[in-house]
Amino acid sequence: MIDEILAYLTALLSGLAIVLGGIVEGYGYGLSLGTNWPYTNNILQLAVKGDPEAIHRIVATLLGVLALILLIIDFNTITLVGFIAIVFTALLGMATLYVLVGKLPSIFQGFHDIAAYTTFVSYLILATNYVSPNKYLGFLINAITPPHILYLVIFMGGVVTGTRRMKLTIGTINDVIKPKNGLQWAWVIHGILSAIFFIELIIFKYWIPLIFSIIEIAVGLSVYYKINKNPTKPGIFVGLHQLFSLAVVVSLLFFS
Numbered sequence: 001m002i003d004e005i006l007a008y009l010t011a012l013l014s015g016l017a018i019v020l021g022g023i024v025e026g027y028g029y030g031l032s033l034g035t036n037w038p039y040t041n042n043i044l045q046l047a048v049k050g051d052p053e054a055i056h057r058i059v060a061t062l063l064g065v066l067a068l069i070l071l072i073i074d075f076n077t078i079t080l081v082g083f084i085a086i087v088f089t090a091l092l093g094m095a096t097l098y099v100l101v102g103k104l105p106s107i108f109q110g111f112h113d114i115a116a117y118t119t120f121v122s123y124l125i126l127a128t129n130y131v132s133p134n135k136y137l138g139f140l141i142n143a144i145t146p147p148h149i150l151y152l153v154i155f156m157g158g159v160v161t162g163t164r165r166m167k168l169t170i171g172t173i174n175d176v177i178k179p180k181n182g183l184q185w186a187w188v189i190h191g192i193l194s195a196i197f198f199i200e201l202i203i204f205k206y207w208i209p210l211i212f213s214i215i216e217i218a219v220g221l222s223v224y225y226k227i228n229k230n231p232t233k234p235g236i237f238v239g240l241h242q243l244f245s246l247a248v249v250v251s252l253l254f255f256s
Contacts, residue, residue, distance in 0.1 A: 002073070003070060003073055003074045004127060006066055006069060006070050006073075007070060007123050007126040007127035008123075008127040009066060010063060010066040010067055010070065010082075010123040010126075010127075011120060011123035011124040011126075011127050013059055013062055013063045013066065014063055014116070014119045014120040014123055014124075015120050015124075015246050016059055017056060017059045017060050017063060017116065018116050018117070018120060018242050018245075018246060019239050019242050019243050019246070020052055020055060020056040020059060020239075021056060021116070021242065022238040022239035022240070022241060022242035022243070023052045023056075023236070023238070023239040024052045024053045024056055025161055025234075025238045026233065026234050026235050026236055026237065026238035026239055027052060027233050027235065028232045028233045029051060029052050029053040030053065030097075030100050031097070031100050031101065032046070032051055032053045032054070033046070033051075033053055033054065033057070034097075035097045035098060035101060037057075037093070037094040037097060038057050038060070038061065038090070038093075038094070039057065043057065043058065044058075060089075060090065060093070063086060063119075064086050064090065067079075067082055067083045067086045067119075067123075068083065070082070070083075070123075070126070071083045077133065077137075078122055078125060078126045078133060078136060079122075079126065081118070081122050081140075082118075082119055082122030082123050082126065085115050085116075085118040085119040085122060086115075086119050088111075088115040089112060089115040089116045089119055092108055092109075092111050092112035092115055093112055095108040095109075095112070096108060096109045096112050096162065099162045100162075105162075106158075106159045106160075106161075106162030106163040106186070107155075107159055107162070108162065109158040109159065109161055109162030110154075110155035110156065110157075110158035110159040110162065111155070111158070112158060113154050113155065113157060113158035113161075114151050114154055114155055114158070117151075117154055117245075117246075117249060118140065120246065120249070121136070121139065121140070121249060121253065122136070124250065124253065125253065135253070139252070139253060148200065149193055149196060149197055149200070150197060150248075150249070150252070152193050153190065153193045153194050153197050154245070156186060156189050156190035156193055157190055157245075159186045159190070160183070160186045160187050160190050163182055163183045163186050164183055164227065164231070173187050173224060173227055173228060174228060176188050176191075187224070194217065194220070197213070198210070198213055198214075198217065201213055204256070206251075206252065206255065206256045207255075208251045208255040209248050209251040209252045209255065209256060211251075212244055212247040212248045212251050213248055215244050215247075216241065216244035216245055216247070216248055219237055219240050219241045219244055220241055222237045223237045223238055223241050226238075
């Protein structure tokens with residue numbers, strides 16, 4: 001019973017961390033704590049004042065503690081994969097800070113996002129008896145192998161974010177009809193992969209994931225508009241984009 005409660009709590013914190021990451025981007029707090037990782041001396045005070053990056057790191061810490069406890073009290077394939085995913089999420093989170101200051105390429109943020117979503121999926125499945133471990137493994141395999149390209153979509157979303165948020169290049173995306181730079185090409189590739197994924201949902205008749213995908217695409221286009229209007233602080237739509245991405249993932253697990 002206790003392990004089920006901990007799994008639900010870990011899944012909830014994992015999803016919250018992903019949405020908070022979107023809020024951090026949306027309101028320009030990515031480097032609010034500098035490249036000091038994971039903590040600064042006044043992180044609690046900053047969190048109380050509403051700094052989403054500080055809150056994000058505290059949530060990530062709690063997530064890691066719960067994952068370690070679950071690994072100890074219920075050692076199995078899922079808790080092991082989940083814990084490994086958290087470790088990679090943390091390390092790649094540190095790398096993401098150096099992406100933002102222009103010292104690492106944006107692919108590190110793409111890998112960070114994959115690790116974060118793998119963490120979420122792991123503990124969500126651990127918490128519920130509805131989805132079997134076999135389906136869990138099948139989901140991870142399908143996420144990285146054609147024609148199922150969910151993780152490619154997530155990866156390129158992270159690349160777009162990392163490229164756009166770099167301290168030396170942060171700016172608008174603008175005209176993507178004729179891409180002229182790395183950011184525009186990343187956005188176009190992300191869009192093409194999203195369209196392929198959308199068509200895949202129709203072909204396989206995954207109707208509920210399709211509905212959430214339609215909403216996510218609409219929110220994604222809003223993010224594009226907001227970025228071009230205010231590149232440093234595009235606002236809450238970035239967090240909402242992550243929220244509906246989570247909804248797509250959950251619906252794929254339970255309704256496909």
